[in-house]
Amino acid sequence: MKTLVPVLMLAFAVSSLADEPGWTSEQRAEQRQVVVDATVTKIEKVRDQPTPKVELMRAVLEVSDVRKGKELLGGSDTIEVLYETSPLGAGYRCPTFPVLSLKQHGRFYLRHDEGLSEEKAFVLGMGRDVEAIPLDAGAVMPKLTEALAKNPSFDDLVRILGESRMDIGSGIHVFVYTLDQGPSITVGTPDKKKILYVDRGENRLYPIKAEQAGAGQPATRSESDSEGADKPQPEAEGRSR
Known part of the structure; x- marks a missing residue:
């Protein structure tokens, strides 16, 4: 038993070194x-x-x-x-x-x-x-903000953000886009068609809550609907974030 413990510790050490740093x-x-x-x-x-x-x-x-x-x-x-x-x-x-x-x-x-x-x-x-090469935040964010106000499809966002190869989702897709300044953008989608949410860091960009909508700009969903976007959808079980 005394011999087994050092061997196991060595195995764990080798395993940790083998992983991507x-x-x-x-x-x-x-x-x-x-x-x-x-x-x-x-x-x-x-x-x-x-x-x-x-x-x-x-x-x-x-x-x-x-x-x-x-x-x-x-x-x-x-x-x-x-x-x-x-x-x-x-x-x-x-x-x-x-x-x-x-x-x-x-x-x-x-x-x-x-x-x-x-x-x-x-x-x-x-x-x-x-x-992935970080996106130019100054160029991307105005286009993204304009698109999100029009209830875009996933393809609409891809035309602005490009294809993301970083998918951290489980149950649904959660694509990550790194910007050259500030927090990353995450896009949640169950099928690469419908958009469940778009975040930048901890700030929800889509759906737009009622209190976030500007004058003359209707909210895309109610606050209760927005909170529901954080929950797994029936067609894709698992966590949304």
């Missing part, structure tokens, strides 16, 4: 050799990896801004990146696999090592090494 963007940039803003223009499978249900992938990134590691890029506007994925999903591994799609635009935190190949290569190591 809770780094800030600045801390993640310190740990990576290259940081770029880029768009995914090509994705292809390289081979199956020795680990079951794991595939080695190659993506081509079109670089729009180099934030670190310019000397490693050699002046190229496109770079090839290796990463692992699995048909079982991103969470099959800890740390999670990166998830890429064509035309995806974001900030990529890359290693430059031999981790996935016999030669030095740019490697996307874990899920959080791909980050």
Whole structure:
């Protein structure tokens, strides 16, 4: 029993180190050799990896801004990146696999090592090494405020905010949009059509309560309806936030 306790403690320690670190963007940039803003223009499978249900992938990134590691890029506007994925999903591994799609635009935190190949290569190591680029709050908020006053659909918000890849919902979708200034925006939707609510930090932007509606501007719902938006809907059981 005395031997078992240290072994368990070591196992927990190794497990915690294997998880994705809770780094800030600045801390993640310190740990990576290259940081770029880029768009995914090509994705292809390289081979199956020795680990079951794991595939080695190659993506081509079109670089729009180099934030670190310019000397490693050699002046190229496109770079090839290796990463692992699995048909079982991103969470099959800890740390999670990166998830890429064509035309995806974001900030990529890359290693430059031999981790996935016999030669030095740019490697996307874990899920959080791909980050959505913060939206310009000054440009987005006026458009969002105007749209929310007209009972928009989810597609209307996507045209303003773009596609979010951060879904923290359980039972319904809760998409998160990071702004360059101030709190993030969260959008709750059961089906990517109907909008249940839109928050910015702790402030509810939609539905608009009666006391929030300006002169001549009707509230989208009553206060009691607004409070009900926090509750699970019949068609999607689970928490809304």
